[in-house]
Amino acid sequence: MTVASLQVPVIAIDGPTASGKGTVAHRVAQALGWEVLDSGALYRLTALAVQQQGIDPNDENAVAQAAYGLDVKFQGERVLLSGVDVADQIRHESVGNLASKIAAYVPLRLALLERQRAFQQAPGLVADGRDMGTVVFPEAPLKIFLVADVQARAKRRCKQLKEKGFSANLDDLLEDMRSRDLRDRTRANAPLVAAADAKTVDSSNLSIDETVKVVLDFWSGVGFRAV
Numbered sequence: 105m106t107v108a109s110l111q112v113p114v115i116a117i118d119g120p121t122a123s124g125k126g127t128v129a130h131r132v133a134q135a136l137g138w139e140v141l142d143s144g145a146l147y148r149l150t151a152l153a154v155q156q157q158g159i160d161p162n163d164e165n166a167v168a169q170a171a172y173g174l175d176v177k178f179q180g181e182r183v184l185l186s187g188v189d190v191a192d193q194i195r196h197e198s199v200g201n202l203a204s205k206i207a208a209y210v211p212l213r214l215a216l217l218e219r220q221r222a223f224q225q226a227p228g229l230v231a232d233g234r235d236m237g238t239v240v241f242p243e244a245p246l247k248i249f250l251v252a253d254v255q256a257r258a259k260r261r262c263k264q265l266k267e268k269g270f271s272a273n274l275d276d277l278l279e280d281m282r283s284r285d286l287r288d289r290t291r292a293n294a295p296l297v298a299a300a301d302a303k304t305v306d307s308s309n310l311s312i313d314e315t316v317k318v319v320l321d322f323w324s325g326v327g328f329r330a331v
């Protein structure tokens with residue numbers, strides 16, 4: 105156990121794509137005055153770097169090297185990759201699909217591990233991803249597994265993409281989402297699975313406000329004290 109893991113609390117929020125994790129994580133972090141880690145963005149940034157640098161996406165070691173070399177800064181809504189804001193670009197479905205494919209690579213997951221743990225800074229961290237509670241922050245005092253049915257998630261993603269000015273087709277998104285879920289859940293390394301001590305929250309019929317409240321109520325019940 106590291107000193108950080110004992111002193112700086114982490115709320116891990118894991119779940120499938122478009123379950124609302126990102127928004128909920130940001131809102132919970134805002135309410136508590138904590139930092140936030142969007143770990144999916146790191147996989148997406150690696151995918152974008154692979155595309156931009158013409159790296160063979162099947163070459164696991166070359167992809168991991170790209171991750172070690174990422175020059176990333178998160179500044180509010182902005183995500184800077186080598187000084188260029190790519191916040192919208194990394195949300196593109198082609199980047200998300202490549203991220204999901206390369207996320208199965210063991211060398212890549214190792215390459216991103218310490219980068220993710222470095223976000224654990226006082227007064228606390230809300231970490232959003234697939235393996236926050238199982239692999240990256242296994243000592244997190246609160247672990248949430250946020251789910252929503254695939255139809256609800258595809259509709260949300262469709263709306264998000266259209267709002268960002270991208271074209272989107274609900275049937276294509278549903279198909280993409282099903283295959284991405286399957287890949288995330290069945291990969292051998294760090295699959296998408298609830299930690300044994302996670303609280304599962306189904307947000308299919310909850311608003312963002314209601315979901316945030318559920319998480320904050322769980323946190324109040326934890327009674328965390330730094331040692």
Ligand code: C5P
Pocket residue numbers: 121122143144145147148200203204205207208232233234235236284288
């Ligand atoms: O969460 P988001 O959809 O942005 O993540 C993009 C992809 O990165 C996911 O489909 C998943 O395969 C991968 N990912 C992961 N582990 C994480 C976060 C994301 O494997 N902690």
